[in-house]
Amino acid sequence: MLRARKIRKSFGLGDRSLEILHGVNLELKSGELLALVGASGAGKSTLLHVLGLLDRPQEGEVIIDGADAWKLSVQERANARNKKIGFVFQMYHLLPELNAVENVMLPAMIAESRLVFGSKRKQHHERAAILLERFGLSNRFKHRPGQLSGGERQRVAMARGLFHDPTILLADEPTGNLDTATGERVLELLFEEQSRRGLSMILVTHDMRIAKKCQRVMLMEDGQIQADSSLPMPA
Amino acid sequence: MFRSFLSWRYLISRRSNLVGIGGILLGVGAMILILSIMTGFLEEQRRAIRGTLSDVIIRPERIVGPNGMVIDPAPFPEPILELLLADPRVRGAAPQLQWAALISEKGIDFSTLFSSPAAAENVTKEIVGIDLRTDLRLVEPALSAALASIGAFAPRYLVQDELDATGFLESLTGRDGELGWTIAPRMPLFPFETGREERALRTPACIVGEKLGRQFGISPGDTIQLATLVFPPDSEPKLNNRDFVVSGLFKTEANDVDSKRIYVDRFELADFIGTFRSYSQILVRIEGDDHVAARAAIETRLDEENLILGPTYANEVLTWEDTNRPLLGAIENERMLMAIMLSLVLIVAGFTIFATLSMMVTEKRRDIGILSALGATPSGILSMFLMIAFWDALIGALLGGAIGVLAAFRIDAIERWLSAILGVQIFDRDVYLFTHIPTIVQPLSVASIVGGAFLIAHIFAAIPAWRAARLDPLTALRYE
Numbered sequence: 001m002l003r004a005r006k007i008r009k010s011f012g013l014g015d016r017s018l019e020i021l022h023g024v025n026l027e028l029k030s031g032e033l034l035a036l037v038g039a040s041g042a043g044k045s046t047l048l049h050v051l052g053l054l055d056r057p058q059e060g061e062v063i064i065d066g067a068d069a070w071k072l073s074v075q076e077r078a079n080a081r082n083k084k085i086g087f088v089f090q091m092y093h094l095l096p097e098l099n100a101v102e103n104v105m106l107p108a109m110i111a112e113s114r115l116v117f118g119s120k121r122k123q124h125h126e127r128a129a130i131l132l133e134r135f136g137l138s139n140r141f142k143h144r145p146g147q148l149s150g151g152e153r154q155r156v157a158m159a160r161g162l163f164h165d166p167t168i169l170l171a172d173e174p175t176g177n178l179d180t181a182t183g184e185r186v187l188e189l190l191f192e193e194q195s196r197r198g199l200s201m202i203l204v205t206h207d208m209r210i211a212k213k214c215q216r217v218m219l220m221e222d223g224q225i226q227a228d229s230s231l232p233m234p235a
Numbered sequence: 236m237f238r239s240f241l242s243w244r245y246l247i248s249r250r251s252n253l254v255g256i257g258g259i260l261l262g263v264g265a266m267i268l269i270l271s272i273m274t275g276f277l278e279e280q281r282r283a284i285r286g287t288l289s290d291v292i293i294r295p296e297r298i299v300g301p302n303g304m305v306i307d308p309a310p311f312p313e314p315i316l317e318l319l320l321a322d323p324r325v326r327g328a329a330p331q332l333q334w335a336a337l338i339s340e341k342g343i344d345f346s347t348l349f350s351s352p353a354a355a356e357n358v359t360k361e362i363v364g365i366d367l368r369t370d371l372r373l374v375e376p377a378l379s380a381a382l383a384s385i386g387a388f389a390p391r392y393l394v395q396d397e398l399d400a401t402g403f404l405e406s407l408t409g410r411d412g413e414l415g416w417t418i419a420p421r422m423p424l425f426p427f428e429t430g431r432e433e434r435a436l437r438t439p440a441c442i443v444g445e446k447l448g449r450q451f452g453i454s455p456g457d458t459i460q461l462a463t464l465v466f467p468p469d470s471e472p473k474l475n476n477r478d479f480v481v482s483g484l485f486k487t488e489a490n491d492v493d494s495k496r497i498y499v500d501r502f503e504l505a506d507f508i509g510t511f512r513s514y515s516q517i518l519v520r521i522e523g524d525d526h527v528a529a530r531a532a533i534e535t536r537l538d539e540e541n542l543i544l545g546p547t548y549a550n551e552v553l554t555w556e557d558t559n560r561p562l563l564g565a566i567e568n569e570r571m572l573m574a575i576m577l578s579l580v581l582i583v584a585g586f587t588i589f590a591t592l593s594m595m596v597t598e599k600r601r602d603i604g605i606l607s608a609l610g611a612t613p614s615g616i617l618s619m620f621l622m623i624a625f626w627d628a629l630i631g632a633l634l635g636g637a638i639g640v641l642a643a644f645r646i647d648a649i650e651r652w653l654s655a656i657l658g659v660q661i662f663d664r665d666v667y668l669f670t671h672i673p674t675i676v677q678p679l680s681v682a683s684i685v686g687g688a689f690l691i692a693h694i695f696a697a698i699p700a701w702r703a704a705r706l707d708p709l710t711a712l713r714y715e
Contacts, residue, residue: 081607082610109241117236160609
């Protein structure tokens, strides 16, 4: 489904370079729920951005559906982000000018021309409404992000991430900005959708309690995978 | 889809965009209004220049060789007129004799004027000898009395006259009664049917420009004296003077014509000045608007018949534009300069779009990152910001265009309203010789201005839009 090989990523820091990822290898199987845990600065989010085709690595390859995604054209990569990958960010990242339904439909707006979108508008609207209803937001369709609570915003963001039925969902600390109870409710919904859809999902977190709920856990330290629960523990 | 949808949302959700729209609105509206007024003024000027000119002017050269032998291919106008009138392209043709004369009230000693060049310049006027088909012109009520009184008429075998050959008649009539002839009320009608010989016993008549009349306090019915230098072939130049009765005044829009010109019978003038030719040029009016082609054809024809000296003398056959090249060029330059200056207003509007879009790109960095993460391409983001400029231009240009066109049509009412509010006369009708502010709204100009607004808006939006497209999605996502 998703395979990353020897990913190296460094950032320029003045006249020297700071290496964040030191040749990371990762394989995500179809329908697998993987938790990426580690302390702040371990390189979890950077790895997620590389896997999500948002940040180009200096070395290595990201294979999605058999093709090295970083060798695709800008247009093809954008298309892959739109159709194959769903994102859920810690900061929700909703557009403040759009209401909840419009935010959820945004991937379709980006993918389609005015003409195509116009002919399918009703269909898209219904689909967005179903997703929002499923996340308990049936009375929040016309609300803008500023009029929603943190938990509601994150649920809108989740609905948006799932709108195009992606094969991979990348969630970066989705409960990081929520209180414990709301966070748990949001995670519960997210796991439910992952399991129902058979989604391949990577969840970045630094909370081991959350990670334990996932099928597989990978521990990252200093830009390297230190432990993988699917592999036998080193002696 | 997201380009138009989001750009519209961004546009309506931010008041700062109103500055860009307002700038375009103001620029387009002002340009349309001012250029319409300018075009109106310039067209009035052009029409005034055009009024007394024919389409094509023939001025056959006459040269005197080193041995004193004179070469004059056309000492009389008739052969040229016959040739012209046989040409289907020619609508009218008439000879004209031009001279300069000093004007004075009767009894003034002209010789005193020669000692003062300034005074002489003030009284030096253009005296024009013309032919009129007086009998035919008499059916035109407004003109009949004056035309009859001037007593000029064209020989019967020529069916065209001065008024056929120029736009002078049009410049006098059909202008809301503001222009035209003022006829001497007690002026006895000269019997036009009688020949010149009989009329020669009376004082000859003339028609003078209205401004010239005002300058010298001349009313219809007054007698003026004209003096000029004549050059008899057998003696030294001498001063000759003659009395003329003013049979009427005319008013065109051309300052030079109204303040300097005196019309008399061509043969009367020829007799007065004793010139070697009874005409100085032949005025030709042609069918259609292609003056340049007509000029070339006439020149070739006259050359073939040896009625002009030929190609060596390039200025023998001219179009009316040729004779007024510097003035027309100046008018065009003025129009062009005005357009350039006014386009600066649009450029200022472009800068406001640049500023508001630059601010927007900075503020919307996070949104740009979100869009990238969701699959928007850099070109999609670029065109989304360009579309904001498109909306700016569309709304600004449509409103500005409508306001500009409406204002151009209602400029007199606006001027009166503003004058009343400000307590000053904005448009002085005495200065400009017309009672209304002339405006001409040219659809092509309006389209160019609107097109220019779109172009400027997009050019100025291109830099911030390019910046937005080049933003690293991650940097943008991290932006708070």
